[in-house]
Amino acid sequence: MQTYQEMSKEELYGIKEGLEKEYARYKGLGLALNMARGKPAPEQLDLSMPMMDVLDSSSVLQSVDGTDCRNYGELDGITEAKELMAQIAGTTPEHVLVYGNSSLNVMYDTVSRSFIHGVMGHTPWCRLEKVKFLCPVPGYDRHFSITEFFGVEMVNIPMTAEGPDMDMVERLVSTDETIKGIWCVPKYSNPQGISYSDETVRRFAALKPAAKDFRIYWDNAYAVHHLYENDQDHILDIISECEKAGNPDMVYEFFSTSKVSFSGAGVAAIASSVDNLADIKKQLGVQTIGHDKINQLRHVRYFKNINGINAHMMKQAAIMRPKFEMVEHILEEELGGLGIGNWKKPKGGYFICFEALEGCAKNIVAKAKEAGVGLTAAGAPFPYGKDEKDSVIRIAPTFPSMEELEQAAKIFVLCVKLASIEKILA
Amino acid sequence: MQTYQEMSKEELYGIKEGLEKEYARYKGLGLALNMARGKPAPEQLDLSMPMMDVLDSSSVLQSVDGTDCRNYGELDGITEAKELMAQIAGTTPEHVLVYGNSSLNVMYDTVSRSFIHGVMGHTPWCRLEKVKFLCPVPGYDRHFSITEFFGVEMVNIPMTAEGPDMDMVERLVSTDETIKGIWCVPKYSNPQGISYSDETVRRFAALKPAAKDFRIYWDNAYAVHHLYENDQDHILDIISECEKAGNPDMVYEFFSTSKVSFSGAGVAAIASSVDNLADIKKQLGVQTIGHDKINQLRHVRYFKNINGINAHMMKQAAIMRPKFEMVEHILEEELGGLGIGNWKKPKGGYFICFEALEGCAKNIVAKAKEAGVGLTAAGAPFPYGKDEKDSVIRIAPTFPSMEELEQAAKIFVLCVKLASIEKILA
Numbered sequence: 001m002q003t004y005q006e007m008s009k010e011e012l013y014g015i016k017e018g019l020e021k022e023y024a025r026y027k028g029l030g031l032a033l034n035m036a037r038g039k040p041a042p043e044q045l046d047l048s049m050p051m052m053d054v055l056d057s058s059s060v061l062q063s064v065d066g067t068d069c070r071n072y073g074e075l076d077g078i079t080e081a082k083e084l085m086a087q088i089a090g091t092t093p094e095h096v097l098v099y100g101n102s103s104l105n106v107m108y109d110t111v112s113r114s115f116i117h118g119v120m121g122h123t124p125w126c127r128l129e130k131v132k133f134l135c136p137v138p139g140y141d142r143h144f145s146i147t148e149f150f151g152v153e154m155v156n157i158p159m160t161a162e163g164p165d166m167d168m169v170e171r172l173v174s175t176d177e178t179i180k181g182i183w184c185v186p187k188y189s190n191p192q193g194i195s196y197s198d199e200t201v202r203r204f205a206a207l208k209p210a211a212k213d214f215r216i217y218w219d220n221a222y223a224v225h226h227l228y229e230n231d232q233d234h235i236l237d238i239i240s241e242c243e244k245a246g247n248p249d250m251v252y253e254f255f256s257t258s259k260v261s262f263s264g265a266g267v268a269a270i271a272s273s274v275d276n277l278a279d280i281k282k283q284l285g286v287q288t289i290g291h292d293k294i295n296q297l298r299h300v301r302y303f304k305n306i307n308g309i310n311a312h313m314m315k316q317a318a319i320m321r322p323k324f325e326m327v328e329h330i331l332e333e334e335l336g337g338l339g340i341g342n343w344k345k346p347k348g349g350y351f352i353c354f355e356a357l358e359g360c361a362k363n364i365v366a367k368a369k370e371a372g373v374g375l376t377a378a379g380a381p382f383p384y385g386k387d388e389k390d391s392v393i394r395i396a397p398t399f400p401s402m403e404e405l406e407q408a409a410k411i412f413v414l415c416v417k418l419a420s421i422e423k424i425l426a
Numbered sequence: 427m428q429t430y431q432e433m434s435k436e437e438l439y440g441i442k443e444g445l446e447k448e449y450a451r452y453k454g455l456g457l458a459l460n461m462a463r464g465k466p467a468p469e470q471l472d473l474s475m476p477m478m479d480v481l482d483s484s485s486v487l488q489s490v491d492g493t494d495c496r497n498y499g500e501l502d503g504i505t506e507a508k509e510l511m512a513q514i515a516g517t518t519p520e521h522v523l524v525y526g527n528s529s530l531n532v533m534y535d536t537v538s539r540s541f542i543h544g545v546m547g548h549t550p551w552c553r554l555e556k557v558k559f560l561c562p563v564p565g566y567d568r569h570f571s572i573t574e575f576f577g578v579e580m581v582n583i584p585m586t587a588e589g590p591d592m593d594m595v596e597r598l599v600s601t602d603e604t605i606k607g608i609w610c611v612p613k614y615s616n617p618q619g620i621s622y623s624d625e626t627v628r629r630f631a632a633l634k635p636a637a638k639d640f641r642i643y644w645d646n647a648y649a650v651h652h653l654y655e656n657d658q659d660h661i662l663d664i665i666s667e668c669e670k671a672g673n674p675d676m677v678y679e680f681f682s683t684s685k686v687s688f689s690g691a692g693v694a695a696i697a698s699s700v701d702n703l704a705d706i707k708k709q710l711g712v713q714t715i716g717h718d719k720i721n722q723l724r725h726v727r728y729f730k731n732i733n734g735i736n737a738h739m740m741k742q743a744a745i746m747r748p749k750f751e752m753v754e755h756i757l758e759e760e761l762g763g764l765g766i767g768n769w770k771k772p773k774g775g776y777f778i779c780f781e782a783l784e785g786c787a788k789n790i791v792a793k794a795k796e797a798g799v800g801l802t803a804a805g806a807p808f809p810y811g812k813d814e815k816d817s818v819i820r821i822a823p824t825f826p827s828m829e830e831l832e833q834a835a836k837i838f839v840l841c842v843k844l845a846s847i848e849k850i851l852a
Contacts (some may be wrong), residue, residue, distance in 0.1 A: 035613045037498070045496040049483040056482070059474040070471040070688040072463070100526050101718045108713040112538060116552070118578065126542070126552040140714075150711045152541065260497040265720040286568075287534040292527045292718065294691040 004420055016421045019414060023371060026411050029371030032258075033408040038190070038350035039399040040263055041323075044316045048261045051302040061294060069293035075285055076277070077269070081296035085269040087306035088223050090237045095271045097280060100291045101254035103268040107217065108146050110252055110270070114180070115150050119213035120249065125150075125180065133217075134172060136137045136164035136180035138353060138381030138392045143219065144181040144361045147383075154383035157182070160191070163196035166203045177210035181217050187235050188222040191353040191381050191394035193346025195233035205241035207250065216242075218253040222349040224306075224313050225259060230348055239271055248273040249411050257299060259350070260309060260316075267299050276378050306323030323397040327352055327409045334413035340420035352395040359420045361390045367415035373408045403417040428767030430843075430850055449797060452837050457798030459834040464616070464776035466689055467749075470742045474687045477728040487720060488562045495719035501711055502703070503695070507722035511695040512806040515681050521697045523706060526717045529682035529694040534572050536678055536696070539709045540606070541576055545639035546675065546705045549684050551576075551606065551804035559643075560598060560718075561672045562570035562808030564779060564818045566616040569609040569645065573809075580809035583608070585615070589694040590624035592629045603636035607643050613661050614648035617779040617807050618818035619772025621659035631667035633676065640669075644679040648775040650739050651685060653747050658772055665697055674699040680739035683725060685776070686735060686742075689829035729756060737806050753778055753835045760839035766846035778821040779807075786845045787816045799834045841846065 004012065055061065076082070077098025086093045099106045118124040125131045132153045135144060147154055154174065156166045161187070167414035173179055184204075186196040189242045196204075204216055218238050226232040240248050249272075256268035270280070303309050328345055331354070335341050340356040356364055361378035368375050376394040379385040395412070397405055430438065430529075466628070481487065487495045489504035503524025512519045525532045544550040552555045558579045561570060573580055581598065583590045598615070599605055610630075612622040630642055644664050668676050675698075683692035696706070731736050745823040754771055757780070761767050766783040782790055787804035794801050804822040821838070823831055833848040 015599075022772040042497075043496060045494070050816065051484045052481050052485065052487075057478045059478065061478075067470060069472070070474070071468075071682075072465050072689045076688075085524050101717075102714045105714040112542065115542060116538065142715075145712045147711070215520055258498075262720060263498045264500075264716050265496065283575070288528045288573045289568075290690050292721065293692045294688060295718065295721070324645045355846070 001337040003337065004424055009425065012141060012421050012425055016418065019421070022212045023136050023367070026414070029372065031407065031411075033372055033400060033404050033411070034374040034402065035351060035396050035405070035408050036374045036376050036414070037329065038396045040316070041319060041401070043400050044398070045262060047150045047215055047253065047315050047408055048314065051298060052150055054301040055294065057296050061297060062166060063297065065291070069297045069363060071199070072289045074293055075281060078293050079295050080300045081206075081267060084300050084303065084305065085255070085267065086122045086271070088257070089253055089269070089271045090223070091253070091271045094274055095239050095277070097159050097270050098269065099266060099268045099290065101258070101266055101268060101295070103219070103221065103254045103258065104142055104262045106268050106270050107143070107187060107254050108385060109287070110280075111146055111150055112218070113280065114213070114263060116177055117233050117283050119215065119267065120343060121274070126132055128140070128178070128392070130178045134180045135317070135383050136182070136184065137383070138191055138387075138394070140185055140219065141380040143217070143374070145278035145290075155179070156383060157275050158192060162196060163194060163200035163364070165381055166200055166397065170203065170207060173207050173214060175210055179202055179209070179368055180213060181209055183214050183219065184223055185219050186238070187220060187233060188225060188346060188349030189348065191351040191373060193344060193349050193353065196235050198236050201236040201238055201241055202245070205245040205247060207247065211248070214250065216251040217252050220253055220255040221259075221423050225350070226348045227324060228347055229314055229317070238272070238335050242323045249276050252276065260312065261299060261302075267296055279422060314351050323402065323405055324352065326402065326406060330406070330409040330413055334410075335410050337377070337417060338417070341416055350398055352397060354393045354395055354416075356391050356393060356416060357420050357423055358389045358391050360416070360423050361387060361393050363419040363422065364393060364412075364415045367419060368412055371411050371415065373411045375412070390402060392412065427763035429763065430642055438847050438851055441820050442844065445847070449513065449793070449840055452797045454838070457535060457833065457837075458799055459826060459828065459830050459837070460800040461822050461831070461838070462800045462802045463825070464685075464822045466685055466742070467745060467825050467827070469745050470625050470824070471688060473738065473741050475764060477687055477724060480719065480727040481724050482758065485596065485730050487723060489719070489723065493719070497724045498715045500716050500719055501714070503717065504719050504722050506726045508731065510726050510731065511681070511686060512697070513695065514735060515679055515682070515695070515697045517665045517679070517697045520700055521665050523696050523703050524717065524722055525694045525696065526683070527721070528694055529569055529645070529680045529684065532696050533569070533680050534643065535713070536706075537572055537576055540639070543709050543852060545641065545745060546701070547650065548639035554604070556604045558583070558602065558605045560674055561809050562594060562610065563809070564607070564820070565609060565615055566611055566645065567802070567806040569643070570809045573609070581605070581679060582809060585597060585618060587620060587673055588714065589620060589626035592626055596629065599633050599640060601633045601636055605635070606637055606639060607641050609643050611645050611647055612664070613646060613659060614651060614772060614775030616775065616779040617648065617696050617818070619770060619775050619777060621781065622661055624662050627664055627667055628671070631664060631671040631673060631676070633673065635676070640676065642677040644677050646679055646681040646687075649681050650740060651736055651776070652774045653743050653750060655740055655743070658802070664801060665699070674771065675702050681697065687725060687798055691721065692797065693722055697774070737786055746824055747833055749828065750778065752828065752832060753821060753823045756832070756835040756839055760836075761842060764843070764846075767842055775820060776824055778823060780819045780842075782819060782842060782847050783846050783849055784815045785819050785820050786842070787813060787844040787848050790819060790838075790841045793845060794838055797837050797841070799837045801838070812827040
């Protein structure tokens with residue numbers, strides 16, 4: 001099979017003509033499809049509906065230690081919620097502080113706290129000339145929005161198949177004390193679906209940061225979000241690895257049940273060292289009296305433990321897997337061998353990361369939009385929205401129905417072909 | 427009847443001896459009573475238990491406009507929750523942004539946003555030399571904790587029977603551009619139970635602040651928290667009064683259902699001008715994808731509208747009123763005419779504010795503690811915990827049972843008498 005690059009101009013013009021007709025036809029359909037955000041499909045949410053029955057007016061809304069979950073208090077969450085959340089993160093309850101419904105909110109507040117209050121007695125970042133974060137790219141746009149909002153300078157770190165380029169991370173973190181953090185999605189990373197190797201996790205845990213208030217922002221968003229029952233990634237527990245390496249306070253781990261139970265009504269948490277949690281609680285006690293303990297109780301009574309969570313996630317996988325596989329199939333079928341894009345087959349998480357020819361991503365996204373297919377903005381997976389190569393596109397296959405997704409994927413590959421030919425011919 | 431001050435030393439010593447015996451007897455009982463925090467009693471929370479039944483696995487968890495409340499989105503809350511919360515505050519839905527479970531969290535985040543991001547394009551407070559807040563005293567300790575945490579200088583403003591001393595507020599706000607805010611609890615104030623007069627509200631709305639980013643922090647915590655069916659305070663709607671006065675952006679109003687439904691699992695909101703809300707959402711969209719919409723839906727489906735809320739609050743009043751009246755009765759019975767304390771009979775809210783002889787509050791609280799009665803720390807209702815007169819004690823009668831409360835109140839008056847005699851004899 002010939003790649004587009006190997007074809008003659010005439011051949012390409014010929015192909016282009018056919019593609020443009022097809023594209024015009026799609027435009028005529030007035031579609032409104034969306035592969036933009038990592039949202040669960042309604043069918044995934046339906047799986048959690050029995051959770052709405054576990055508490056009713058006859059329930060005793062007390063935690064295992066007798067706390068009235070209807071009243072004020074318990075800043076760090078009820079005992080059994082700490083236990084459940086610890087199991088999700090693969091750590092122990094004394095390392096867990098349970099929050100409200102949004103792990104993004106926990107991350108924002110963690111940066112905000114460091115900015116205003118400082119980290120464990122260190123200078124608040126608002127008083128520093130410069131604060132930098134390392135950002136493995138491509139990464140999660142909402143991470144970058146937080147650090148951008150606080151005026152943090154973001155430094156790109158390339159991703160490898162094993163995680164971030166650790167040589168670069170080690171060199172920068174050990175020499176530049178303005179570097180205060182790094183954003184990580186260690187498992188089924190957003191958007192590439194890469195899981196950090198054991199060596200990567202150990203090198204993270206063994207970092208020797210120049211800044212004493214450097215922290216790893218470990219967004220374990222997809223801790224239990226496998227697509228396959230028998231082909232799952234497992235990462236090392238960063239909390240205990242940091243302890244072993246003599247850096248117990250170096251990591252904040254974030255996670256939630258947003259994509260386990262309900263996306264707006266789950267339970268979020270932070271896991272960290274006991275000393276970090278004590279530092280956090282000093283501020284948190286000023287911010288709130290406590291989070292929603294009834295929702296914590298509802299989650300624990302429904303899922304019970306990690307086995308309940310895992311069984312539930314396999315039901316979700318049964319809904320999500322065919323969607324991923326269909327998109328992968330269409331990509332392979334339509335683009336395989338053409339030399340105009342690369343992608344990997346993720347084993348979990350919410351995204352397929354498509355790497356187009358350089359200079360094509362924006363054009364592809366624009367063309368798709370014109371034909372009624374919403375995609376995450378090109379550049380979004382990079383700090384400041386700047387993809388220097390204009391190449392990465394994040395595909396989110398979960399929310400649309402199979403029918404919509406099939407159509408959207410077909411339009412997507414069409415747009416990839418068109419934009420690639422335009423690029424090659426330009 | 428003679429006051430303690432009018433009595434001879436001999437008389438006082440005689441009384442003291444009797445009181446000390448009684449005090450020793452109470453100490454011997456090893457009690458653990460608590461009148462410290464404004465927490466609803468379990469019986470009040472029981473009233474909301476039917477709310478646990480309104481949503482179950484057969485419910486369609488969609489808002490009136492079809493939003494799937496189980497999924498991401500709707501940063502400012504679902505339509506019907508905005509409507510319900512607007513009714514509680516006495517405003518209209520376009521002025522409302524619905525948050526999570528804690529109005530304290532909303533207030534903290536509002537100050538935090540101003541500190542980091544600035545108010546509507548004005549200089550972020552973290553870049554200013556000095557930021558001041560006016561604090562009507564006595565007031566709510568958790569307000570003061572927030573501003574103290576951000577390093578804001580707090581300036582005491584005396585309370586009158588009509589609200590804060592508005593002459594002083596007007597003079598300071600109009601001349602000092604470092605004054606960026608004032609903490610207010612306009613209805614059944616914490617701790618005095620004072621409701622601002624119409625004139626006070628109008629003078630607030632008509633303020634001419636030197637600082638363009640000055641805002642009134644209007645914590646309408648007890649908007650619907652009446653103790654009596656036919657003797658209720660009503661305050662003017664500050665939002666529309668500010669509009670009328672040409673200051674539409676000058677107020678942030680905070681409120682929640684924490685003491686309506688469940689104290690840890692209610693719904694909080696902010697009400698403000700459309701322009702303020704737009705400014706807030708720019709930051710909020712970085713912080714979170716949205717709050718818990720299922721809990722919003724649960725509240726609306728249960729309470730339906732302000733009539734549902736008011737009917738529910740009257741059931742709560744039936745539980746709370748006898749507690750307030752018993753404490754008032756014991757205060758009157760035991761301290762009336764002795765000249766050693768003043769208090770008012772609140773018509774709503776959660777507190778009775780006791781004003782002891784100068785220099786006695788700490789001693790009373792310490793004595794009560796020794797006899798097994800927890801009270802809010804003396805000084806707590808003042809910025810930095812400093813009550814210059816050492817006189818104000820906040821009594822929270824709602825949480826204990828009637829039996830516990832009776833005993834606690836009797837110990838309290840005993841401690842007041844003892845501390846007062848010690849003071850007079852000193």
